[in-house]
Amino acid sequence: MDKLTSALGYTPKKIAIFRAIKLGDLLCVIPAFRALRAAFPEAHIALISLPWAAEFVAGYPQYLDEFILFPGWPGLPEQPVDPVRTVDFLQQMQARQWDVMLQMQGNGTLVNAMVSLINANVTAGYYPADVPSEAWAAHSGLFQPYPINSHEVHRHVGFMTFLGIPSQGYALEFEPGDAAKKQVLTLLTDVQVTPGQYVCLHPGGISGRRWPAHRFAEVGDALAQKGYTIILTGTTAESPIHDDVREHMTHPVLSLAGQTNLNTLGAVLHFSALLVSNDTGVAHLATACHTPSVILFTSASPAEWGPLDTSRHRIIREEDAQGPQSVIAEALTLLTN
Known part of the structure; x- marks a missing residue:
């Protein structure tokens, strides 16, 4: 009992x-x-x-x-x-x-x-x-x-x-719902983006736990050069960070700052080929949506907050990143698997 x-x-x-x-x-x-x-x-x-x-x-x-x-x-x-x-x-x-x-x-x-x-x-x-x-x-x-x-x-x-309550496993889960998926598919059609052919970058998050915007821009350009559309996700308050990333990128980029709620953000991730993100809530949402991800850790402990599935999700500590190259390499590995 x-x-x-x-x-x-x-x-x-x-x-x-x-x-x-x-x-x-x-x-x-x-x-x-x-x-x-x-x-x-x-x-x-x-x-x-x-x-x-x-x-x-x-x-x-x-x-x-x-x-x-x-x-x-x-x-x-x-x-x-x-x-x-x-x-x-x-x-x-x-x-x-x-x-x-x-x-x-x-x-x-x-x-x-x-x-x-x-x-x-x-x-x-x-x-x-x-x-x-x-x-x-x-x-x-x-x-x-x-x-x-x-x-x-x-x-x-x-x-x-x-408490004597048996475990039902450790997997995260999130289902955006059909309405949110339909809304996002309409959005993608309107901007001529193909599901599965775009990468989400999430450069925002808690201040002090963010990889530099120009590094996200370098990753975005490298993945755009491989044929992927780059989409920035975030809140309205994170629009200045998006502007910073866009200013440093040479390829076109689509910003969804402030244009998603929880369900539509989940749907955007659901149809995405990959997420590159700071250690923040969106990283956990990608895990729950079964979207491959590369997560940058600047201060939090990956042993406490990192994804448990390290085959689909890759953890990179800021101090271990050699510029953007290690992030790009991990992203390309996940995209080609």
Whole structure:
């Protein structure tokens, strides 16, 4: 019997998960959600997350039944704190009388107190590995020391295993949907680009974790010379980075900055021959869409955040890159396989 059912004395019917971070962070936890759903196929499972994640939840009806907007909490940088909304949120969550509350945000330093205020019948999650377990609500046996040296996917599947919930594998998954695919195919036809004959470059991402724009331009020109159309993906805020790449390229390039949502971006990747990207959410999306990729790591650890399938996806550390040549070589290898 799993630990949640054992602690409750019955099979949970209402499960809330707290994970209010970014795209890549949520994609990496899908294998854990898959295991949770397999264990509790009849449960109502809700994700408490940031506003953007409403679209994410809608894309996984097989695992998630509800999106709940997180109003922020002191110390968490992703969402400004509104005390009135936060109090209302906690009261509403308490009123719903959840069977299970899962804290899957991180080591719990900032949020364990908050999730305990939801007052679910049982609460499970992580606590910092370097503090005594009794400092957190770990005496119940439902809190695990946060695994520091672990891949993000393995970390959360391991949490399910800790709770007695069998793994359903480590593969990421994302299905853009027929409507998004049709929309992207129309776009590609309009700009006279053939599916499977273009390469996506994603030069944006978190500041400080970006390969230089002129290096992306060099890669783009090299792949364009091989006959591939180059498409830049990113948000409206990343348009200046796209402009920088375009200014350094000698071949034509198409920018989709701000022109895609999560589903259409997934469809763009679905029809792409390859993605070359910084270590950011789009890199994980390519993995989930089964699109080959070359991922540039500047500061994050590939052992924690890199793709698990290194035959279809290649990892290059910035310090190991000899100019753009190593990236170009890996890209051409994947394109010719």
